[in-house]
Amino acid sequence: MKVLFFWEPGGISLDRSNPYAALLGRALLSRGIEFEAGFRSHLSPEFLEANRNTVDVLHFNWPSGLYADPDPRTAVAGGMALLSGINHARSLGMRVVWTMHNLYPHDSALYELDRLVRLGITSSADSVIVHCEHAREQLRRHFFRAQGVFTIPHGNFIDAYPNTLTRAEARSRLGIDRRTFVYLFFGTVRANKGVEKLVEAFRQLPGDDCLLLLAARIASEYGDAVAQRAREADPRILVHRSSFYRNEEFQLFYNAADIAVLPFTDILTSGSAITALSLGCPVLVPAIGCLPELVTPQIALTYDPSQPQALLQALEAARRHDLASCRSLAIARMRDLDWGDIARRTLQVYRSPQPSFQLRAD
The missing domain is CATH 3.40.50.2000 (Glycogen Phosphorylase B;)
Known part of the structure; x- marks a missing residue:
């Protein structure tokens, strides 16, 4: 055939x-x-x-x-x-x-x-x-x-992306303190990705011991403008920009993060969520599209995007969650796929x- x-x-x-x-x-x-x-x-x-x-x-x-x-x-x-x-x-x-x-x-x-x-x-x-x-x-x-x-x-994408960097190595390369709580957005900046809503919600979080890491793939004027505004919006936002990330670079960002935040405004199937989980990174996602059928409470936090302040509340809840135990469970879930x-x-x-x-x- x-x-x-x-x-x-x-x-x-x-x-x-x-x-x-x-x-x-x-x-x-x-x-x-x-x-x-x-x-x-x-x-x-x-x-x-x-x-x-x-x-x-x-x-x-x-x-x-x-x-x-x-x-x-x-x-x-x-x-x-x-x-x-x-x-x-x-x-x-x-x-x-x-x-x-x-x-x-x-x-x-x-x-x-x-x-x-x-x-x-x-x-x-x-x-x-x-x-x-x-x-x-x-x-x-x-x-x-x-x-x-x-x-x-x-x-799953386990075999697609090398995953040998330790958390300490990844953070050292990015200049991130080991005690900082890191939220990560990784991917192409499009309107449906909800990056602007993420920046807005993150800015409402108190304290200097958290950081939003934007590994932004820029493929449009819109993405360029959003990344620039994010860089200027809050000193706790660290922006990395590229038109293309090599497979071996993915682990640098996901292993430095405590949780990947994917605040889609519209989605059906998410390769971004598959990528994060395949690298052992827990995810925070809206309960829309196929995502509720993909994730479990053991590897993800979900929120209802129709509710006011839901994303902010989910960001706050992530810091109270046992995310360390989620990493091995995320990879186990991906091996099922x-x-x-x-x-x-x-x-x-x-x-x-x-x-x-x-x-x-x-």
């Missing part, structure tokens, strides 16, 4: 992109599956016709990456080409699978197009994979798909009978 896995524009890599695809691919390869990166050119009629007897599955993940463009007309044309390619592939007997990592792109500028493309994919795909039961319900409510849907959890089992279940999806269904809006 040969699978074309449509991931990020740069392809599939363990160290240059989100490691999800590389880890899943490695596990599928061990089961005898040909697993290759898919690109926009692979949806052309010429490629599909030429490979009708060699490619078995087209597996999509981030559809917008195959049509997004600053020019709306080009984006629309790309979206229509994507749907046309999917339907052409199905007519040739190829199976189409979509893993719905998020409901919509986080920085969508063309909501109507994104919705149209997702409706087209859900109506055409043989199977849709979701990472939690909440996502299954969102798929049904927003895109009217209830059959041919498979819940497979997001795998084994890529071998995930690959086995994904292979079952590839081989599952084609469903007979109609999309229904309740």
Whole structure:
């Protein structure tokens, strides 16, 4: 069986992109599956016709990456080409699978197009994979798909990121006192990440024995502005900026932290939470999306973001929590999310009978 896995524009890599695809691919390869990166050119009629007897599955993940463009007309044309390619592939007997990592792109500028493309994919795909039961319900409510849907959890990132630095070494490199309580935000600064709300809440905490460490990946003018304001907002906020963090750098920040704070305003599946927990760092997260199904009270604190002052109260509660015992439990929880089992279940999806269904809006 040969699978074309449509991931990020740069392809599939363990160290240059989100490691999800590389880890899943490695596990599928061990089961005898040909697993290759898919690109926009692979949806052309010429490629599909030429490979009708060699490619078995087209597996999509981030559809917008195959049509997004600053020019709306080009984006629309790309979206229509994507749907046309999917339907052409199905007519040739190829199976189409979509893993719905998020409901919509986080920085969508063309909501109507994104919705149209997702409706087209859900109506055409043989199977849709979701990472939690909440996502299954969102798929049904927003895109009217209830059959041919498979819940497979997001795998761990333990093997993706080196984890050899001690807490003392990490803090020494960052110039952080061993007695300081460290809250960490690590990741791309986008509007849905809630960094501005985190800074606002942190500034209300009393005392000089706590620190907010922002390891900010800057990929936009918005992110640049938020990071700069955070640096100026409070002397207890330590900002590290980069356009790209190497895999070996992650441990520096997570091992220096007492807890990683991920105050999403909107999220479905969180690779950031998986990353933190895979490095043994407890997390503080809102009880939204798939997060309540991912974490337990032994490895995380959660809060209701609809309640006033909930984030501030959660930050205060973190200092009273036994976070030291959470670290080993976090890694144990992540080991449960084994890529071998995930690959086995994904292979079952590839081989599952084609469903007979109609999309229904309740």
